[in-house]
Amino acid sequence: MEGLEIRYDCNNFFFSLNYNLIHSWIQGFTNKKIDFVDNTTVCYILGNHICFLNLDTKMQSVFRSPVRDLGILTANGNSGIFAFSEQKLSPSIFVYSFPELVPKNVLKGSAQLDYTSLALSGSGPYLVCCSSLPDYTITVWNWENAEPICSQPNVGKDVISLVFNPLNWLQLCAVGQNTLTLWHIDKSASFHILKPRAIQLPTTDASSVERCPSTLHNLSTKLPYDLPEVDSLGLRSSMALGVVETSVSTRTTVTPSAICWTATSELYVGCAEGFLLLIDPESLSVSALFNPTTDDAIPELRQCNFQALTLHRDGLIVAGKENVVHTLEIKGNQLNITQTWQTERPVTAVMLSPDKETLFLSSSTGQIYLLNPTLSGRIEKILDVQSGNFLMTALLNTDRNICVSIRDSGKLQLWSSDGNCLGSLSLQTEVTSLACCPIAHYAAVGTASGSVYFIDLNKEEQPRMVHQVHLYHTAGHFLLTSGSDSHVYVLNAKPSMKFAVIGYTVVPGHILSISTQCPRGQNEVKVLLLHGEHENKNKDGNQLTLLSLPVKNLTGPDSADRHGCLSAHVFKKLQYKVPLPLNSCVLGGSDMFAYCHRKNTLQRFHLPEDTDSDSSQQLLQLTPEQEVKGHPLGPVSLLLSPNRLWLASIGQDGLLRIRKTASMEQYTELQCHSCRRGGVRSLSFSADDHRLLTTGCRDVSLVCSELRIKGVDSGKMKEAAEYSRTMTQSVKKTFNTENPLLIDLPGGGPCVDVTEQDENYSSLLCPVSQSTWLEWRQEAVVKEDSQQYSETKKNMKGAIRELRDAVQQMLRENESLPEEDFNLDVEEQRRFEAMVEQEVARVRAEIQHNIVEKCYLHYVLKRDCWDSIMVKGRAIKAFNSKVVVQNYPLKERTEKELEDLQRVQNMRNFEKAAYTLSSQKKSSSLQDEEQDMEGHEAENTALSGSFSAQLGYSNPYVYDQFILQTTEQRINQIILLQDVIFSIKTAFNREFEALHRLKVQELKRIRDRNMHIRKIMTELDLNQELWEPSLTDEEWPERLLTVDNSEITAERYLTPEQQKEEERRKLEDLSRLASQGDNSRERGLDDMMDGELEVKKVEILKMEIPLPEFVLSKPNIHWSEEEKKVFKEYEKKTKDLSEEKELYKRSLESEMKKLLESTKDATERFDERVTLLLEKKVKCTVAIYQEELKIAYLVDSVFTEEEMRNQELELRLKLEKMLVCKDETGAEMKRHKGQVEFFHEEYDNAVAEDKVLDKDFRKEFFDIPNHMIDNLYKLFKRRPRGEKIRTLTSNTSSLSKEHRVGSSTAPAALSQMLKAMEELDAPENMPEMLNPSVWERFCIVRRNKVQSEYKVKIKALILAEMQAFLQRRRDEENAVQQEIKNLSEDLQSLHKKRNHHLTNTMVQVILKQGQVEVPTVDLVADTAETDFILYHRSVVDSLRGIIRNLAGDMVASMEGYKEIRKSIIQLEWEHRVIIMKIEDLHEKMRGIKMLRLSEDQQHMTYRSKTDASSCMSEKVALLEKSIALMKKAHQRGVQQRQKKIERIKKQAAKKAEKNAILERQLPDMQMTVAELRHIFAAAATDENEAAKREERFQEIVQKKTLEDLAREQSDNLDVLWAEIEHLTMRNFPSLDQMKHD
Secondary structure: OOOOOOEEEOOOOEEEOOOOOOOOOEEOOOOOOOEEOOOOEEEEEEOOEEEEEEOOOOOEEEEEOOOOOEEEEEEEOOOOEEEEEEOOOOOEEEEEEOOOOEEEEEEEOOOOOOEEEEEEOOOOOEEEEEEOOOOOOEEEEEOOOOEEEEEEOOOOOOEEEEEEEOOEEEEEEEEEOOOEEEEEEEEEOOEEEEEEEEEOOOEOOOOOOOOOOOOOOOOOOOOOOOOOOHHHHOOOOOHHHOOOOOOOOOOOEOOEEEEEEOOOOOEEEEEOOOOEEEEOOOOOOEEEEEOOOOOOOOHHHOOOOOOEEEEEOOEEEEEOOOOEEEEEEEEOOEEEEEEEEEOOOOEEEEEEOOOOOOEEEEEOOOEEEEEOOOOOOOEEEEEEOOOOOEEEEEEOOOOOOOEEEEEOOOEEEEEOOOOOEEEEEEOOOOEEEEEEOOOOOEEEEEEOOOEEEEEEOOOOOOOEEEEEEEOOOOOOOEOOEOOOOOEEEEEEOOHHHOOOEEEEEEOOOOEEEEEEEOOOOOOEEEEEEEEOOOOOOOOOEEEEEEEEEEOOHHHOOOOEOOOOEEOOOOOEEEEEEEEEEEOEEEEEOOEEEEEEOOOOEEEEEEOOOOOOHHHHHOEEEOOOOEEEEOOOOOOEEEEEOOOOOEEEEEEOOOEEEEEEOOOOOOEEEEEOOOOOOOOEEEEEEOOOOOEEEEEEOOOOOEEEEEOOOOOOOHHHHHHHHHHHHHHHHHHHHHHHHHHHHHHHOOOEOOOOOOOOOOOOOOOOOOOOOOOOHHHHHHHHHHHHHHHHOHHHHHHHHHHHHHHHHHHHHHHHHHHOOOHHHOOOOHHHHHHHHHHHHHHHHHHHHHHHHHHHHHHHHHHHHHHHHHHOEEEOOOEEEOOOOOOEEEOOOEEOOOHHHHHHHHHHHHHHHHHHHHHHHHHHHHOOOHHHHHHHOOOOHHHHHHHHOOOOOOOOOOOOOOOOHHHOOOHHHHHHHHHHHHHHHHHHHHHHHHHHHHHHHHHHHHHHHHHHHHHHHHHHHHHHOOOOOOOOOOOOOOOOHHHHHOOOHHHOOOOOOOOHHHHHHHHHHHHHHHHHHHHHOOOHHHHHHHHHHOOOOOOOOOOHHHOOOOOOHHHHHOOHHHOOHHHHHHHHHHHHHHHHHHHHHHHHHHHHHHHHHHHHHHHHHHHHHHHHHHHHHHHHHHHHHHHHHHHHHHHHHHHHHHHHHHHHHHHHHHHHHHHHHHHHHHHHHHHHHHHHHHHHHHHHHHHHHHHHHHHHHHHOHHHHOOOOOHHHHHHHHHHHHOOOHHHHHHHHHHHHHHHHHOOOOOOOHHHHHHHHHHHHHHHHOOHHHOOOOOOHHHHHHHHHHHHHHHHHHHHHHHHHHHHHHHHHHHHHHHHHHHHHHHHHHHHHHHHHHHHHHHHHHHHOOOOOOOOOOOOOOOOOOOOOOOOOOOOOOOOOHHHHHHHHHHHHHHHHHHHHHHHHHHHHHHHHHHHHHHHHHHHHHHHHHHHHHHHHHOOOOOHHHHHHHHHHHHHHHHHHHHHHHHHHHHHHHHHHHHHHHHHHHHHHHHHHHHHHHHHHHHHHHHHHHHHHHHHHHHHHHHHHHHOOHHHHHHHHHHHHHHHHHHHHHHHHHHHHHHHHHHHHHHHHHHHHHHHOOOHHHHHHO
16 A cells, blocks of 8 residues: 555544654664774764764764765774765765764865765875766875875776775775776875776686786776787787776676785785685785685685675684674685674674774674674674665654654564664565554554554564454555545544444545544544546646545444445535646645645645535635745655644655744755655654654655744744643543553454454454455445345246246247248347447458558568669570579669769779870880780780670779779779679670560560461361460569469459449440440441451361262262263362362461471570570679679778778877877976985985084083083983884884875874983983083983984985885886887887788789699688789790790700710720720730840930930929029018008008097097987987888889889880790791690
8 A cells, every 4th residue: 555644533533544754863774884983983874864873882873964965974983083975066075073073174076976985094184085977086185184185087987995005095995896906105205196006806717817017197098999900910018007907808707895904915805706815915916715616615605705804813704695704714825714603694794993802793684793702702783773764654642752663675663762673573565654543552554465454562562463454456545545446445443443444435536645634623524635637647636525524423324335335424525626736735724735846836725615515516626825935856745733833844855844834935944864865755743743753765764853943932832732732631531441452452463364253343354365345345245135135036046947948948949930930139130230340340450450561561672672673683594495594683873872983983084194194204105005905915804803804894994903002092993893793784684685575576476376376276177285485473573563363363352432433434334335336337347248358268178069969869870961960070079179178288287387397496596595695694793703802802901901090090099198108207207306306405404404413512512521521422312212213113114115204293203202302301311510501401402403313314214205206207207118119119010011911912813724824722722821923924924935945955955965975885986996906005015025125225225214314304403493483482472561561550550540539539429329319219209200101102102113114114025025936936836836746
């Protein structure tokens, strides 16, 4: 019973149901963020308030926010500071202190809409916030001076929470939906920078992803598109230069659900998938401490999703989705559960108090627990307020102001006056309303199922349900009415009457609001109903109904009829109408207060009194007497106080406004609930008008406010208190009577009707069935009537049985009677006819609708698939074969295509004209170009890549495949090739159409021949079937779109209009025929010549000579001579006729044969033409496919070039960003370098001043003896030992961990040092014999020295921090320079690849058999496996000429080898002859040696020896001369070498002098080179790129020139080679020809 409200009348003790409005303190619980604000207090947002809960005393305090809508809350227990944001345009952040609740500062940031996360640091006055869209900025504030330290925009899009490192405020962690980012605040003195380091979380399958931490702060490498070929180009990752960038991974990463900083500044991360991770912020390494997917995982933690983590001295406290909390002991990578606690509900938040003693646990259902693991180890429940939105509340009529609330989940709760929960009851159903009764301690609850539950509240700790009544099948708006059937029910409020339903009444329309009033001194209750029209389901209405219910007569026996409807004489009913629709109204005496949402005004109406008895049937018009402005945000609900002095209004703006009913213009308002969360749901007054209870729509809060309105007289307040007391006294007697009866009622669950055991009221109560009270009452009436008229029903059943038997007897008799004897029921017949006509009309409408749908579908299909086709697809079939030729369906080219084609053709005309002009300037040999075209026809066909030129469809504007080097040329080539394809198809279609027309003509001729043949066959009395072809649907597709009458098998249906039209047409035809009259000319033609103008040839075959009559009547012997002569003539004529018939028959057969032969020849000739057309179709298809293949290559090339261009743009964008980053980093480094130098000077000055203080010590005490000065100097150097150690330790840790050294910690440390120095300044430490005035002066000097030393130490720390910051900036600059270098290299590589792609054009070549020698492989194979090289024909011809020359040389060498072989054989034979002669000579020599010599012979031998010696002496003399000459030459060479050595030595001395001069100039030259290198490096790369582009352009121009020259030379060489080959073939035969010969 949605929006149910229950209103009680205290005099007649029955109530009505309507909107319920409540009011009390503040109560509720939200599952949002909860933080410690000190050691024992937590804070959280509740509605538009901040609640502080003391965990020791369990007391709750409320802080009302100064803003209309609260946003995010955060707190820090160490500093006692909490901060919250507001929800509005340009929101601010408010910082307050606790428990003073004093504002510290207001932070006005750059956020435009809202903040998504806040966090306070425990180690300083720092706050970090993250704004929502559109900027998503993370900002770190110093909330003491309200200044932002640093910020980073566009990085917090998915940030859920921010957490500072409690040990180092310079580190914080940002948790996103699936990301985790560590932010480091890089600090240099007062300058801060936020530096992100993204953590790559593992995937859900526990595999790690590659991590690439970021190191810069002011760059972002995110681009609007991806680089598809980045890896192939070798591009370096620039993630190191981005703010926060995650690597692309196809697998899902884990979802961080909770984080916790460790004592070593590491991170524990709990994941929703059950992983527990340990992250090192320095190395960004991620290790899994617990993996639920492994086999050795701890079973107790497998189902834990780690939604809460905190670190305790005993270990890591974890909580998951189960009702357990574990303490984990972590040793290395090993986990052990040391302790486990059980909770009632799953814990969603675990926090450690600032004193590290107590654990705070909370659940999303409203339970808060405390746990002290070291002391008790027992979980203690602190708070249990449940969760969920409050629906309504009401106040019990008691002195303790007990409040009853109901939540939307069906949870009923009782609250004390201070906000403590006394008891609860779960109704386990969806509820809609609540009301409390003043005459007994019970509450009525309306449910969404249409029932009303009555709850006994006498035992506050244990409420119970005592009764239930079911009124509706579905939920109504009020107890007094039903939203579906407009029934208003009235129930008795007394428990003694068991809450009986008195009756109901019906009002027209949908009821929106209800208000009741019981005037004093009158025995009636007035009920005002606001409702709309009958079919209006809006939330406003303009009709009002006022019911006046009497007190005494309402429960009488005549108050309602047997069905439960209230009698009209029992109550009065008035109806009103207002000008504009209203949303809510309340009744206040004779006035009515209402709200109009359309005008956003509160209106007062005066209700006229009932003066006429017939006024209930009239609709009275009302006009507003007063109007005031409503709430800023409507709609608004109204409520009148019990004493009708105050009018309260609530709206979606969250405001509660109270105004006097006497003067509505003035009001006071209070912000009770959040406007962003729906505002106020309900409102309720207390009986004394002092308190108001409000509930929020979605802020789960119940707020109690007191009525404190300025300007209200105390007398009115006393009057209100007196009215409350009077009302209480008036119902006290009834209360004392009814409440004990309520206590005695038995209890029951929500599904048990506890009153059904009472027989006295069984007729008044609703059974526990799904039937409503009204349905049950109607069934009871039917049952009562059945019992009352049982005898009458029995008699009627008998009479009906007799009638049925009589009717059956009559039916049996009627079956034997003729049909004409029956009289039909005319009315029944008409009804059936009307029903049939209605059904026919429905079926006809469906058929017509179907026909319209199909017609529209036919229109769309015909328009898109037929009318848009310029050339329809059709086919031609051969007569005597299965050859089929189809044409090319063509669509008409669009205007844009024609414009593009015209543009390209004009461009090509200009290009050709320019090329012709340039060619004429270069060469004058263009006259011989036509003579060379015939020799290059085959070459042009091969290089064109298709057969379109051979077919005669070439386009003169098509580019040469070898000059397509720009994207525009390729796009133009695509357009031209598409035009070539269109031309091929168009030309083929023309031939196709001609052949198609020829076939149609041939078919007509065949039909004519067949007609003639049939006539001949008729004359010859032959019965043969002739072959008569026709066009098929494929050959004549237009026939598919038309329907012949022969195709329709069903009888044609004609509408009456069509029948009249058909009759009219027939009459016109008859009249036209009649008007023609009697035509005598035509009649005479028919009579004389059978209607023909030509004389027909006598049908010889049918002619017969009649037999003479005497042949049949007389025998042969009785014939006379004359008869015999006649018979002979008859025989002669018969013979002549038979011969003539035979001759005529032969002529007809010959003619028929000729006709058949002509048909056969014609079809065969046509089939040959079809075959030729098919061959032409194959060639055209091949040419089309070739052109389409070229188009595919060109499209792929264009796409590739576009992709490369996009990659180049990306790289240029990155390079520009890197250059900007370089400039920014350089300027930043230069600025910080100057600051470091300036601060270094300050540090040097401070060190010098400190040294001066040390040196001036003796001068300061010059009036003291030397031995005393030495003692004082020792005391001067003395420092507090413990403080000194502590200071050094803190300084060391500050240097190592980069702690904050600034305005807040430095004075504190100095003050601690000076306090420690007070012990050394004590008089006890003064040396003996020293003047106290000198000691005081000494103490002052020493204090100055200590301050100076501390100042030097502070400056040294700051200087070290600044130098480290500067070094990091230098490292970043080096990284940026390296990235720029990498991007430049990648850009240059991509540029080269793009230029190579533009110049390395893919061409399509037609390979001719025997012309190109290639291996037998797949010519369309992948180029990665098979490569082909394209050569010019001149190269191949030259190679062939070389092969021929080599072949000739080989033949000549073979012939020479043959001759040489012959000569070798001849020489061998001669050699053998000579050897035989030598053997003969040897034999002769041996014979000669055996001969004896004479003296003369011996003397000849001696002389020969003498001659030999003389010869030897001559040789010796010659040798001596040569040796002398050689010595002279050697001496001459030595002298020349010595002169050359002296000359070289002189040159070496000169070179040494020059080297010395160069060595002296080398440092200056090195410095100059370094400066030039620096200048070159600092110079913009645009000049180099411009130079490179110019150089590349010159290269392209030179290459183009060389290509033109090479092409001309190749053409000339081709001509020369062709001429040489021609001459060679003419003069010398070819080897191949010789071989064939």
